Amino acid sequence: MKTRKHSRQRDAVMNCLMARHDHPTADAVYLSVREEFPNVSLGTVYRNLNLLADSGEIRRLNCGHGPERFDGDTHPHYHFICRECGQVTDLPMDVLEQMNAEAQECCGGQIDNHITYFYGVCRECLDKAKE
Amino acid sequence: MKTRKHSRQRDAVMNCLMARHDHPTADAVYLSVREEFPNVSLGTVYRNLNLLADSGEIRRLNCGHGPERFDGDTHPHYHFICRECGQVTDLPMDVLEQMNAEAQECCGGQIDNHITYFYGVCRECLDKAKE
DNA sequence: TTATAATTAGTAATGGTTATCATTATTGAA
DNA sequence: TTCAATAATGATAACCATTACTAATTATAA
Numbered sequence: 001m002k003t004r005k006h007s008r009q010r011d012a013v014m015n016c017l018m019a020r021h022d023h024p025t026a027d028a029v030y031l032s033v034r035e036e037f038p039n040v041s042l043g044t045v046y047r048n049l050n051l052l053a054d055s056g057e058i059r060r061l062n063c064g065h066g067p068e069r070f071d072g073d074t075h076p077h078y079h080f081i082c083r084e085c086g087q088v089t090d091l092p093m094d095v096l097e098q099m100n101a102e103a104q105e106c107c108g109g110q111i112d113n114h115i116t117y118f119y120g121v122c123r124e125c126l127d128k129a130k131e
Numbered sequence: 132m133k134t135r136k137h138s139r140q141r142d143a144v145m146n147c148l149m150a151r152h153d154h155p156t157a158d159a160v161y162l163s164v165r166e167e168f169p170n171v172s173l174g175t176v177y178r179n180l181n182l183l184a185d186s187g188e189i190r191r192l193n194c195g196h197g198p199e200r201f202d203g204d205t206h207p208h209y210h211f212i213c214r215e216c217g218q219v220t221d222l223p224m225d226v227l228e229q230m231n232a233e234a235q236e237c238c239g240g241q242i243d244n245h246i247t248y249f250y251g252v253c254r255e256c257l258d259k260a261k262e
Numbered sequence: 263t264t265a266t267a268a269t270t271a272g273t274a275a276t277g278g279t280t281a282t283c284a285t286t287a288t289t290g291a292a
Numbered sequence: 293t294t295c296a297a298t299a300a301t302g303a304t305a306a307c308c309a310t311t312a313c314t315a316a317t318t319a320t321a322a
Binding site: 060062063064065078080082083091092093096099100102103105106107108109110111112113114115116117118119120121122123125126 | 191193194195196209211213214222223224227230231233234236237238239240241242243244245246247248249250251252253254256257
């Protein structure tokens with residue numbers, strides 16, 4: 001197996017994800033990391049995002065449209081996606097673990113986890129619509 | 132606005148999705164439709180899948196990896212994805228509408244619906260692993 | 263140091279999906 | 293039953309997000 005070596009570019013990717021909470025795309029992370037490493041390659045960003053996601057240090061989000069997003073917060077939590085502006089926000093509610101048990105009963109196989117995305121219109125877009 | 136004209140290719144796409152319950156990808160639908168229309172174009176399949184999905188006659192599924200899938204069953208229901216074989220199956224359990232209300236409370240915006248994917252290992256893959 | 267192997271920047275390639283366009287099919291009205 | 297208007301098609305090119313490749317660089321452990 002491969003031993004991981006330290007890399008300052010990977011640190012920058014990780015730091016970016018810990019610092020921001022808007023669930024950036026790979027491209028957004030790339031733009032961010034480029035401020036510190038102007039010649040960083042987009043491939044390097046992708047490679048490290050995948051490395052970190054595969055090792056469980058960050059999480060991948062698939063909101064149903066648009067490119068993949070990434071989340072530095074690995075605690076189980078739900079997300080809300082505004083269908084107007086597309087922003088992805090965390091929902092401060094508990095994950096319903098019993099859903100897995102319910103699914104288990106009608107599934108036959110083994111349920112490990114679930115992922116839920118809520119869709120609607122965010123506060124800002126609602127306010128904008130009122131004007 | 133555009134009035135929709137009838138098309139036999141679109142019928143074939145729709146029929147394919149009503150007939151099978153394995154949530155096929157666009158390419159799988161394409162192969163299916165080609166049995167009736169040997170020169171149907173992949174673009175035509177994509178165009179009609181999007182048309183039908185946008186008008187609510189079918190549903191798009193994003194399982195978190197791999198290409199988009201489509202579902203002829205538009206009733207709200209949950210899906211299970213086997214991480215071994217990748218198959219996507221319907222879960223015969225009720226959708227928890229109250230989840231939307233819970234999310235609403237901590238959201239600020241307006242929650243319209245939610246999508247949940249359950250992940251794990253299906254019966255067949257569990258059995259295979261035992262051998 | 264130095265050897266080894268992981269990582270990188272740069273770039274080409276890939277895969278899924280969408281756009282373009284000339285031709286064909288569907289439709290409603292004459 | 294024409295016939296014009298226009299939606300839909302097949303073929304293909306373009307697009308975009310992501311991955312693969314490669315020679316050069318960097319981190320690590322001996």
